[in-house]
Amino acid sequence: MFGQLGKQGWLIMKATSLPLALGLVLGLGAAAHAATLDDVKAKGFLQCGANTGLPGFAAPDNAGNWTGFDVDYCRAVAAAIFGDPSKVKFTPLSAKERFTALQSGEVDVLIRNTTWTMSRDTSLGLKFAGVNYYDGQGFMVRKDLGVSSALELSGASICVQTGTTTELNLADYFRANKMDYNPVVFEKLDETNSAYDSGRCDALTTDASGLYATRLTMKSPGDHMVLPEIISKEPLGPVVRQGDDQWFNVVKWTHFALLDAEELGVTQANVEEMKTSDNPEIKRLLGVDGTFGQAIGLSNDWVVNIIKGVGNYGEIFERNIGTSSPLEIERGLNALWTDGGIQYGMPVR
Amino acid sequence: MSDLQAQTDLYFVRRELAPPEPPPERTSGPVTWLRKNLFATPTDAVMTILALLFVAYALPGILEWALFKAVWDGADRTACLGDVGACWAFVKAKFPQFIYGRYPLEERWRVDIVFFLLAAGLIPMAIPAAPWKRFNLIFLMLVLPVVSFLLLTGGAFGLEEVETALWGGLLVTLVVSYIGIVVSLPLGILLALGRRSDLPAVRFFSIGFIELWRGVPLITVLFMASVMLPLFLPAGMNFNKLLRALIGVALFSSAYVAEVIRGGLQAIPKGQYEAARALGLGYWQMMRLIVLPQALKLVIPGIVNSFISLLKDTSLVYIIGLFDLLGIVRLNFSDANWATPETPATGLVFAALVFWIFCFGMSRYSQGLERRLNTGHKR
Numbered sequence: 040m041f042g043q044l045g046k047q048g049w050l051i052m053k054a055t056s057l058p059l060a061l062g063l064v065l066g067l068g069a070a071a072h073a074a075t076l077d078d079v080k081a082k083g084f085l086q087c088g089a090n091t092g093l094p095g096f097a098a099p100d101n102a103g104n105w106t107g108f109d110v111d112y113c114r115a116v117a118a119a120i121f122g123d124p125s126k127v128k129f130t131p132l133s134a135k136e137r138f139t140a141l142q143s144g145e146v147d148v149l150i151r152n153t154t155w156t157m158s159r160d161t162s163l164g165l166k167f168a169g170v171n172y173y174d175g176q177g178f179m180v181r182k183d184l185g186v187s188s189a190l191e192l193s194g195a196s197i198c199v200q201t202g203t204t205t206e207l208n209l210a211d212y213f214r215a216n217k218m219d220y221n222p223v224v225f226e227k228l229d230e231t232n233s234a235y236d237s238g239r240c241d242a243l244t245t246d247a248s249g250l251y252a253t254r255l256t257m258k259s260p261g262d263h264m265v266l267p268e269i270i271s272k273e274p275l276g277p278v279v280r281q282g283d284d285q286w287f288n289v290v291k292w293t294h295f296a297l298l299d300a301e302e303l304g305v306t307q308a309n310v311e312e313m314k315t316s317d318n319p320e321i322k323r324l325l326g327v328d329g330t331f332g333q334a335i336g337l338s339n340d341w342v343v344n345i346i347k348g349v350g351n352y353g354e355i356f357e358r359n360i361g362t363s364s365p366l367e368i369e370r371g372l373n374a375l376w377t378d379g380g381i382q383y384g385m386p387v388r
Numbered sequence: 389m390s391d392l393q394a395q396t397d398l399y400f401v402r403r404e405l406a407p408p409e410p411p412p413e414r415t416s417g418p419v420t421w422l423r424k425n426l427f428a429t430p431t432d433a434v435m436t437i438l439a440l441l442f443v444a445y446a447l448p449g450i451l452e453w454a455l456f457k458a459v460w461d462g463a464d465r466t467a468c469l470g471d472v473g474a475c476w477a478f479v480k481a482k483f484p485q486f487i488y489g490r491y492p493l494e495e496r497w498r499v500d501i502v503f504f505l506l507a508a509g510l511i512p513m514a515i516p517a518a519p520w521k522r523f524n525l526i527f528l529m530l531v532l533p534v535v536s537f538l539l540l541t542g543g544a545f546g547l548e549e550v551e552t553a554l555w556g557g558l559l560v561t562l563v564v565s566y567i568g569i570v571v572s573l574p575l576g577i578l579l580a581l582g583r584r585s586d587l588p589a590v591r592f593f594s595i596g597f598i599e600l601w602r603g604v605p606l607i608t609v610l611f612m613a614s615v616m617l618p619l620f621l622p623a624g625m626n627f628n629k630l631l632r633a634l635i636g637v638a639l640f641s642s643a644y645v646a647e648v649i650r651g652g653l654q655a656i657p658k659g660q661y662e663a664a665r666a667l668g669l670g671y672w673q674m675m676r677l678i679v680l681p682q683a684l685k686l687v688i689p690g691i692v693n694s695f696i697s698l699l700k701d702t703s704l705v706y707i708i709g710l711f712d713l714l715g716i717v718r719l720n721f722s723d724a725n726w727a728t729p730e731t732p733a734t735g736l737v738f739a740a741l742v743f744w745i746f747c748f749g750m751s752r753y754s755q756g757l758e759r760r761l762n763t764g765h766k767r
Contacts, residue, residue, distance in 0.1 A: 092722030
């Protein structure tokens with residue numbers, strides 16, 4: 040084939056870089072800044088930074104559509120703005136590139152199980168708009184070990200991923216409680232999990248939501264239990280750029296509206312009937328009374344759109360990670376404050 | 389009764405062919421084949437027996453996992469729980485996604501056309517007797533990339549625009565590696581010539597380019613493109629992730645191909661250059677007619693080696709949030725509806741099989757090409 044190249048062949052070979060150069064020019068998008076809500080409305084969709092795959096939070100279904108707890112939060116924000124939960128595009132982001140993507144305006148909002156810490160909140164030019172999932176590090180053990188509390192794990196061998204805050208939290212916890220343990224460390228999360236599954240250690244530790252996901256890939260999930268102790272605080276929430284208060288409010292109040300809707304019993308199924316409710320709180324929430332939606336740059340029926348699109352907080356939780364999903368995570372801390380949890384929606388008034 | 393008849397009766401004359409004797413035991417037959425190929429020396433015999441023992445040890449387990457205890461059908465993870473082998477139901481449910489990524493369902497015919505055109509271009513290329521090789525090459529190197537670009541991205545000729553974020557799976561693997569190959573071969577040739585050029589500016593540019601791209605890992609290039617680049621650009625200005633990966637992979641691979649080709653150029657005796665000059669050929673004529681045809685033929689194994697590793701390196705685009713075949717298989721491990729102990733193994737075996745098919749195909753094509761171009765150099 041090489042021997043047959045004529046003069047034309049040479050010219051053509053050089054010309055193949057032309058479409059590449061053209062694409063480079065065309066690929067450069069228009070600049071956008073400051074008023075994110077106006078920009079989002081103008082382009083007609085929300086660009087949401089999502090995880091590159093985390094069971095229950097962001098994962099593709101059989102048809103390739105993104106589904107999950109965080110994904111539904113993106114859809115809720117899109118529904119609040121456009122009245123249509125499908126007007127959202129997802130940018131899967133790795134842990135390393137997530138903040139850059141938000142800072143540079145590549146995504147409008149980052150809803151990617153990101154832990155709210157002081158340094159992230161204060162020094163990255165970003166703002167956390169709430170906590171949609173209270174996570175924390177927990178332990179999983181075999182049921183036949185006969186342990187019912189993490190405080191009984193003294194002397195146990197524990198599988199842990201190295202180089203993570205998980206490893207540090209583990210050391211802190213055992214030192215604080217004056218217990219001994221044998222860390223069995225691994226470089227990768229799946230190695231850690233399979234080592235535990237094959238019986239190389241007594242307990243496995245990582246974030247509680249991760250423990251439930253791990254249990255799905257075990258040979259006999261019924262033989263394992265997650266201990267009740269949570270030894271670290273991992274509040275996960277949506278993040279926006281600092282300095283755009285209007286956009287910050289839209290995301291923050293979408294979160295509160297989802298919580299308020301659950302508290303007031305407004306569900307995806309009954310949201311239309313609820314509009315005729317006599318309860319003044321429901322009337323205000325659903326925009327029958329007042330102009331709370333307009334005040335943050337949306338329409339007054341914004342909450343109706345959210346709930347119609349994705350349901351309330353409880354429904355999102357149940358569908359993706361709760362007891363009706365394969366993950367079967369209990370509400371725990373994420374129950375409403377009225378049910379013994381700490382999820383507390385600020386009042387709409 | 390004539391004399392003649394009497395004579396033939398007296399002498400024995402064979403009227404039909406004797407049945408052929410079987411060949412000697414030592415030169416043919418299965419036993420001899422075995423003795424020659426598998427048990428020629430005591431070492432061979434030991435190796436053969438060890439290999440057979442290993443096959444006997446491993447094969448039943450592999451077959452049981454991959455075939456006999458495998459789950460072929462099922463709607464979700466419950467089908468693949470319990471004491472089962474490979475969860476092929478997972479691959480079956482996700483197969484369209486593994487091929488097209490999240491390309492919109494109603495637009496997938498466009499991808500099918502591109503796959504068909506690719507096959508239509510490659511198959512006659514691989515058949516020595518097929519005519520129009522030059523047009524075939526022009527089609528593959530120039531027409532196909534442009535047509536595919538228009539078809540896949542859309543936004544013109546009444547086609548709906550499909551953003552590259554939705555592309556995935558085998559489509560991305562093939563697009564990245566194909567563009568990488570099509571760009572890096574000509575660019576690599578130019579760089580190799582440039583590095584041996586007498587013009588200092590050209591030479592130093594080529595050396596600088598090659599050493600720069602060869603000196604950094606592909607992962608670093610991709611990370612720079614996805615993490616650093618957005619910080620340098622004005623806020624809100626993005627350019628396409630796939631394009632970033634394409635440029636990175638193509639330039640990276642060009643540097644490697646350039647060095648492979650330079651090896652071929654160095655193997656051509658000086659006499660060839662001098663003879664070409666003596667015939668009055670100019671630089672480009674000399675290269676095109678005398679030097680490159682010989683040099684490229686010599687380095688076919690090296691070039692194909694580069695292309696095979698390029699095909700496999702496309703998996704690295706996973707780290708910038710693009711999902712090639714391997715990336716999308718791994719992404720689907722996070723679907724809680726399919727999370728089972730067997731899902732990861734099954735998915736990875738499937739991905740490995742697809743990669744192997746493409747790499748093996750490239751390898752066989754290059755071997756065929758070498759045989760065909762082997763004009764009197766056989767050793």
